[in-house]
Amino acid sequence: MSAWFSDLTLLGCFLCMVLPIASFGLIMIFTRNNHKLSLAISLLCSTIPLIIAWSLLYKYWDIAEPIVYNYDWILSDFIKIPFGFLLDPTSLLMLTIVATISWLVQIYSIGYMEGDPGFGNYYAFLSLFALSMLGVSISSGLLQLYICWELVGVSSYLLIGFWYEKFSASEAGKKAFVVTRFGDVGFFMGLAILTIFYGNLEIANINSAAVAQSMPPWLISTAALLIFCGVMGKSAQFPLHVWLPDAMEGPTPVSALLHSATMVAAGVFLIARIYPFFSASPEAMAVALAIGTITLLLSSTIGMVATDIKQVWAYSTVSQLGFMIMGLAAGSYFAGYFHLTTHAGFKALLFLCSGVFIHHFGTNDFFVMAAKGGRKLIIPMVTITIAALALSGIFPFSGFFSKEAILGALYHHPNKIWFLMGLLGAFLTAYYTFRVIFVMLFPKNPAPEEQHGHDEPHEEHYGVPWVMSIPLLVLATFTLILGFCQGYLERFLLGHTLHHEHNYLLLVSAVVAALSGIGLAWIDWGSKKAKCVGFISYVPALENFFKEKWYMDHFWRWFLNVFIYGTFSRLFTYNDRRVVDGGVDTVAFSTIGSGRLLSFFQTALLQLNLLFMVVVVAGVGLYLLIGR
Amino acid sequence: MKVLLFGPELYFLGMALVLFILSLRRQVNIRIDHQVALGFAAGGVVVASACLFQQGELFFAAYRVDLFSQIFKVALALGLFLVLMISHNLAHIDDRYHAEFYLFLTTCTLGLMMLVSAVELLTIYVSLELSSYSLYILVPLRRGDDMDIEAGVKYLFIGAVSSCFMLFGLSYIFGATHSTYVNEVMAKMPELVQSPIGIMGLLLTLAGFFFKLSVFPFHFWAPDVYQGAANQVTTFIATVSKAAAVAVLLRLVALGEVYGFGFTQALWILSIVSMTLGNLVAIVQKDFKRMLAYSSIAHAGYVLMGILTLSEAGYTAAIYYAVAYLIMNFTCFMVISEVANDGRNLQIVELAGLYHRNPLLGLALMLGLFALAGVPPSIGFTGKLLVFTSAMKEGYFWLVLVGAVNGTISLYYYLKVVYAAYFLEGKELPAVHIGLSTRALSYALILIIIGFGVFPDRVVELARVAVKGVLL
Amino acid sequence: MINNIETYLYIAVFLFAIGLYGVLARRSLIAVLISVELMLNAAMINFMAFNRFLAPHPAVGQICALFIMAVAAAEAAIGLSIIVAIYRKMKTINVEHATELRG
Amino acid sequence: MKFMMDLFSAEGMATLSFLGVVGLTFIGALIAVGARNIFHNVLGLALALFGVAGLFVYLNSPFVAMMEILIYVGAICIAICFAIMLSEPLYLPKPPRKPIKLLGAGLASGLIFAMLGLLMKKTTWVAAPERSTDWSITTLGHFLLTKYALIFEVISLVLLVAMLGAIVTARDGRGET
């Protein structure tokens, strides 16, 4: 035990795990109804990990060998599950991202959630999330990662369904949990296969070259693909992406933290985490690339037609996650991971800004917000624009650099189709992003004054509480500077800087794609003459298709109703009632019935009874006599 | 000390005489009748216990006194005593005949005692008839409707036919072995059991005991008689006479050490059919006593299972089971005669609300029924398991399986009674008041049912020693 | 024929069967009782036959026969008294009328 | 002729009379179970019992034959007659017989007959190696008081019980009717 305290790194990791759960437990059990105290506990327990994360990042900036701490969590026979921490660049970076954003969101929530009766619970759930996400980052074994991963799912479930009186919220929470669970089962199966082969799920082992050689290739592919199922679930990849837009039912800070910046990035992180193993399977890489691409395009197109601001960002998140996966699957570990980092910053920013609007105007529809004078909220409007620029990949914002990296990776892929698709994605992204921005900035039909009548005192100040604006500013700063840290991060993550061959074709095509997207948005939405209808509405069928979200929700609903409830559940229930249970009852009743039948032998007629008796005696006697 | 050897029998003979004299009095005083009978019966238990460890032979070896017989004599004396305990209220028997009632019970017990000690076939037969005749008379002694006399007729004629079969069998044994002495028969048996005459002779002889024990197909009297006879008489028939029948059955079956396949197979079939038939038909009964009659048929099957193993363990188990059956069945009948204190027949639903009408009786009834169903921790469970164990040891796998499944079926109807007693409210039914003696008896029975169920060792050991004596 | 045990045994068997037939077929309880007596006699013949041809000592079988007679007499007494009682109660001795107990 | 001659020889006469006795038994038995009139049944029984007594004579035991006639014919049959008189009047019309019942009874007793007959057929009887020839009644009495003393006592008890029982059972009801 003393080792835990003498080694500060270990103590730090340990505290990262223990503090949030302590906070969760304390708040849930004792201080749920005391909002101030709950807040204090929760903030304390998220500030310390923040400090730890940054100091660890600082301390191990030049880390060469991963630092591993392993303790036995379970020692069964074949299955040995360690509990431990793995500190290497991948985990340290993620740790920092998570700690930072969750700290910011906690600060932000002070303002956002003020006065909510479930304030205490909210912070407890945030702590639970912090625990699980930090755990995902620094787990030393895949199984520990899986456990935290599941806990992430649970906290997501709890937070999405935070306003559980709303049917849509509770439904969305359930949907999120079940759909991600769908992927997780695959993940778990993959883990099971790996365990059966190695009996050990230490990430360091799995990533070692020996593993890839000792395992038959088909099995590696199977395992990798199964694990990829988990990624699809958590990172909302097609076709399991359907939960994420619905997850926007939760409070907006939650969306910022979980459903854009960190939790959904866990899937991408997982691939990055076991990248050497994952990339050992070309099939898995190919599938991932395809899935990522489909996701990118699909969600971008849906994002083009959504009117709920959070929905737009949600689909944008999905598409960016697809983009990250593309990057990783195209062979560039750094590109994917770098995009994850930058995306965490600007997407959290986007959500938090939107949160301010939503909080202020009490609506999610950005047309309404614009009409109500959304642009008068200066700080949020500026920061959201910065974030939008980053998202669209405009220089010098962080998104530009990371997108460039991914497109670069795609460009080097032998099949150029992926690159083109990436460009198309970038174009669409820019388009739908600026659709929102232009609508907000240049409202076409300001709402009539009389509508504002009773909201008058509200209208007077367009100020934002500092607890909400500070995180915005911090994140905006990150968005501005992170892009220029590319080189440092490369060295940190890869141990060396990549050799950048400046491919102007690449650069130009990316910029052109982004700018043309913005331009088209300007034409459609921004300019004075804009008709405020998307270009896509010229093809009504397609627009409808997008509006219906490619019918994916319908598909899943249908699948659930027809297969799960309609077929299996009903059949099994019927079988249970009628066949299994009915069989048992039939046996019982026929026993009773046979009793009734046999009781007729006990006639009231003495001589008939005697007759039976004699016949039996004679029968037994004859049987015995003839038998020998 | 030859007198001691014959002590219990003499004592009960004396008791019969006293009761006979009592029956001659003109003035009827049922309280005195009962007290005298009860007092003598209590003395009988003492005497029988005192003679428990007697050993010897009487009447030119026609009568053997050994541990086996003495144990059963104690059990019989105890049984009589218990039956008399619950006879304080003979509502369904004419006051004039109370003395005769006790007298016939005593002569029946005497007959049964001689039955368990007799080692001469003719003595066995006549003792059996002595006990049977007493019962034939007791059954129609009930007052009231025509049920009793009908039951009496059926009992008599089925009994008569069975005893004809038995006599025929006896004659064949006599013809084949030239003797009526069990030990001489036994000497001849080993070579005889392989021949048809030996087997058939023995089987036909057993018919008489099957009748007593109500084994299929000699069971037809049981439901009718149980229902038709007065509660106390039924109690006696269901408990005491069964125990004695088991004893003699054991003694006779133990004649041969090795039987051919056929003989055991015949018993096997009878055992299975008895169990199954009894249990199945019991399910549909509404009258409690009639239900118990069918259950007794089923239990006869279990006893038979122990006997047909032809092993020491099996006999031990059968004895244990018989004693256990006596006790648990008696418990149920005690409840019947206390609840139906006007002597009527008890429908199962009339037990409704027994748990608040009289909690003690309710508990006793439940334990008794659970014991009958073979639920632990009770004497019935241990007995059943011992029987099964011994049967399995001899390789009767299917028999045990059927027996075990039958246990489940039987639980159904016992639970129906428990259901009535514990679940139905029975608000309109009156509370049942019991005297001190019955209260003490209930406690004692509960204790015995659980105590000997949990600590069966003593009884088992005793039974085992006794069996050794029979097997010689 | 006379000195052959089988003859007697077959006679006994036949008598037994006839008695049994009577028990099963007759309605009148008294007739049933009569048939039972026949069956008992059959057993008696058996005993006597064995006694005559096989037994080591001729007294035993005779004693058996005597006792059976006594038992039969006792049985007859009880049976007849019950029959009389049943007649008093039910005004019939037809066994087919005693049908209250069933099931 | 030869047959006739044999028939009238000493042995033949014995056989003939034996057949007569057997016939008497069977005819009596058949009447006892077959006749519809209950008195005829009793008479049949008496006949059969006479036959059985005759058989006992053939079986070397005139004493038992004597007893048979005394106890059975003399006591039991008379008792039955009394019972008949105490019970159902004879003039009452009798319901018709049910053929199915008779058939069933016949089949059942036939089965028993077949079983026992088969048993007889399969059995070879072995006489005891040493057989006493002491048929005297004295010995019989001796046996009764030695080896079979107990049963002798018990049978008296049986008879006592039977008598008492008969009284108890039959007495009942007179007052009521």
Add this chain to the structure above:
Amino acid sequence: MVEHVADFPYLTCMLLAPVVGLTIILFLKEEWHFLIRVVSLSAAAIALGLSIYTFVNYDTALGGLQFVEKYEWVKSFGIYFYVGVDGINAPLLLLTGIVIFTGVLTMWELENRVKEYFAFMLALVTGVFGVFMSMDMFVFFLFYEIAVVPMYILILIWGSTRKIYAAMKLTLYLMAGSGLIIPGILLLYATSGINTFDMIQLHGVHFAPWVQKTAFVLLYFGFGVLAAVWPFHTWSPVGHVAAPTAVSMLHAGVLMKLGAYGILRVAMFLCPDGFQYWAQLMALLAAVGIVYGVFVGLAQTDLKYVIGYSSVSHMGIVGLGLATGTIDGINGSVFQMFAHGVMTALFFSAVGYIYDRTHTRMIYELGGFSKIMPVASGYFIIAALCGAGVPGFASFWAELLVFISAVKVFPVRGLLALASIVIGALFALRVVQKTFYNEPNPKFIHYKDVSPFLGLPRAILVATMVLFGIFPRLMLDLIKSAVVPFVNGL
């Protein structure tokens, strides 16, 4: 197996605590409700304390049987009162202690025929303790039946929803199961050639293959009825629904484990070859049960039916783990027995609280209970999350071990069963959503939340789940110390 004789009869005391409590209660007046409750609670507390003591003081380094007591019982039949603790039954004893203690607390508000209720409940618990601790087949079976039969009356009198039918069905079904067990046990006894019921000695006998096959299948189905092995499970939902809260807790929490424990301790231990022969079937039935349970549960509208079918599914996991015959699988099974016991106890106790107030369990009538009684609902939600296999609770580890080893040994069946946990999540969350979320039903809005005292039992259960969820080695090392020699003996 190594034996370490106890210096003090801990196990006997554990067994006698409820018996003594029962006896005292029998002599108390019906009206003295409080005293009766206190007596039963103290009996339960003593038992719990002793079970914790044995659990904590079991020395895994020594291994084998500890706290052994052995007295001759019926000599001629070779029956011994032979009790002991090893890694397999120590958790189950602890489970029983916890569940009975919390069960008594849960039923604190009972007003109807209190005396009889607690008497029967203690009788039942005696049986359960007896089964778990005995090492003699005869004694094992004796207690097994003691544990089953009081259920009839408990359901009949204090139950609800078709209780007459359910009570009879449950009792008869379980007794039919024991109708198979008896021949199985006796077959082993009879063919062993040694006149003993001592399982440790019988383990040393190598039974003929046919004996093992026959005995195993009999024991498997016999115990399987109680373990709700598909397709012999239908008594369980019906019974759970009808039973009063604490009885459901005991029943689903502990009694169903008796069946699984029986399969493990008697069937597999004594008939290893038979087990090898039937393992495929076991795995199949278990996998079908897992899948089937969740699908049927999905269609239920009564909360307790839902839980009942989830039990079927979870007991299928136990069965699957046993079927693998590997150390991991059996570790997982035993762990799952414990975890599922605590979990369902929590489930039923939470539902019981709501049902006692609202008198309905139909999920479409309920709703919004998180608002009305947040704490009570919280317990249910926690249980539901456990049921969905969320990490951090003990059940997760158990399922993990079982599934991984199942995939290893029976790939297809294992993966199939594994896949069904998605439905398991859907199933649990559907109930949570419909019952506890959304707008509250105004009919129930005035009900009070659970008081701290009544919350105590639930809190104990949650704490147990979490404790062993976070520190699984507390349990697993203990289990392993027994399972390793067990599997090596297979």
